[in-house]
Amino acid sequence: MKTLKEKILKLKKEKNAIILAHYYQEPAIQEIADYVGDSLGLSQEAAKAKAAIILFAGVHFMAETAKILNPNKKVILPDLKAGCSLAESCPPHIFKKFIDAHPNHIVITYVNCSAEIKALSHIVCTSSNAVKIVESVPEKIPIIFAPDKNLGNYINQKTGRKMVLWDGSCVVHEAFSLDKLIALHKKHPEAKIIAHPESETHILATASYIGSTSEMIDYVKTSPYNKFIIATEAGILFKAQQEVPEKVLIPAPSYEDNTCACSECGFMKMNTLQKVYDCLLNESPEIIVPNDIRKKALVPIERMLELSK
Numbered sequence: 001m002k003t004l005k006e007k008i009l010k011l012k013k014e015k016n017a018i019i020l021a022h023y024y025q026e027p028a029i030q031e032i033a034d035y036v037g038d039s040l041g042l043s044q045e046a047a048k049a050k051a052a053i054i055l056f057a058g059v060h061f062m063a064e065t066a067k068i069l070n071p072n073k074k075v076i077l078p079d080l081k082a083g084c085s086l087a088e089s090c091p092p093h094i095f096k097k098f099i100d101a102h103p104n105h106i107v108i109t110y111v112n113c114s115a116e117i118k119a120l121s122h123i124v125c126t127s128s129n130a131v132k133i134v135e136s137v138p139e140k141i142p143i144i145f146a147p148d149k150n151l152g153n154y155i156n157q158k159t160g161r162k163m164v165l166w167d168g169s170c171v172v173h174e175a176f177s178l179d180k181l182i183a184l185h186k187k188h189p190e191a192k193i194i195a196h197p198e199s200e201t202h203i204l205a206t207a208s209y210i211g212s213t214s215e216m217i218d219y220v221k222t223s224p225y226n227k228f229i230i231a232t233e234a235g236i237l238f239k240a241q242q243e244v245p246e247k248v249l250i251p252a253p254s255y256e257d258n259t260c261a262c263s264e265c266g267f268m269k270m271n272t273l274q275k276v277y278d279c280l281l282n283e284s285p286e287i288i289v290p291n292d293i294r295k296k297a298l299v300p301i302e303r304m305l306e307l308s309k
């Protein structure tokens with residue numbers, strides 16, 4: 001009898017589908033994916049996808065981005081309820097008023113937002129290319145940055161810009177406990193703390209290295225150090241550990257005393273192997289983006305992809 005993984009792989013071939021998975025997906029899903037990456041890598045893969053169906057193992061805004069880039073392909077998401085607290089912290093009608101209150105500003109939005117928000121933006125960015133994209137805007141032009149205030153603060157510090165920030169954040173990256181992190185570091189003083197820029201400023205202040213999920217994995221791979229405390233969603237540990245089986249990777253602790261003593265994204269973990277199978281079998285739930293919004297949202301995404309080459 002075939003295992004669920006084997007059934008998914010067979011179905012994937014029969015249906016000419018590809019599976020794109022985010023680093024925060026559960027290991028079993030990462031194992032059957034054609035590509036595992038962060039938001040930038042996933043957008044780039046989606047842009048060059050040749051398959052008829054893209055199954056996006058991630059959250060809703062990621063699948064939406066894939067659909068915006070591939071209007072003629074079927075994009076499916078295993079669980080339509082897999083949202084994102086950061087994307088939800090930026091409702092389009094209120095954001096539109098915010099833009100109107102800041103005339104002449106360029107609007108740069110982090111990819112973790114809805115298609116409607118992208119449609120209101122000049123350029124989209126990810127945590128991998130955010131600094132580069134902000135620096136591509138001449139200094140005299142003021143910028144609105146949304147929706148993540150922590151990433152925005154980090155970019156302001158790095159670039160010396162004074163971008164106007166939308167007050168949004170990610171529940172997962174704001175769940176790290178500084179006290180527990182310091183106590184953990186005392187137990188492992190030789191470990192390097194590395195953090196995602198969506199984390200709060202006081203967590204970033206403890207880090208020896210700050211970078212996107214892909215950059216964090218590269219850092220762990222190439223760094224001469226052997227032990228790391230990692231402040232981002234704990235799913236990244238699976239891929240990172242595969243790359244460096246000999247190194248010790250410890251998830252940064254969250255306030256909550258959960259089973260893994262780390263910070264996990266409940267939205268990302270809504271996708272399961274069974275749901276991936278069902279989704280592929282039924283070619284549903286499908287992601288639909290209204291054409292007028294899709295066309296407007298495509299422009300800032302393409303600008304990002306062009307600037308990231």
Ligand code: SF4
Nearest residue numbers: 084085086170172265
């Ligand atoms: S980790 Fe945070 S930003 Fe990423 S999908 Fe989950 S809620 Fe959204």
